[in-house]
Amino acid sequence: MRYLFIYRPGEDSDARPTPKQIEEMGAFIGDMFKTGKLIATDGLMASKHGAKVSIDNGNISVVDGPFTETKEIIGGYAIMNMNSKEEAIEEAKKFLKFMGKGSSEVRRMGDPPQA
Secondary structure (H helix, E strand, O other), rough: OOEEEEEEEEOOOOOOOOHHHHHHHHHHHHHHHHHOOOOEEEEEHHHHHHHHEEEEOOOEEEOOOOOHHHHHHEEEEEEEOOOHHHHHHHHHHHHHHHHOOOEEEEOOOOOOOOO
């Protein structure tokens, strides 16, 4: 089963992770790739570099960043193969421990039917 991990750092910033966080993330990511669990991952730039495109009753609006609600800011994502929701939650906990703050939303993805 594929799971999408959405990391919300709790603040909107161009600040880079600390050298220690980069080292720990690198080891974590390397281990996940070696086991075949990690499909894709990346960090995202601050919201001031983006835009929000919305539609309501056929009317499209575009709002350039930055976005004011920091609880909505997504700092990065990962797509991983997990055996269960519980396993996905445990991996999210490991990630958050070296990040030190924020939250990670864990969402099961719609896997294609098996032939």
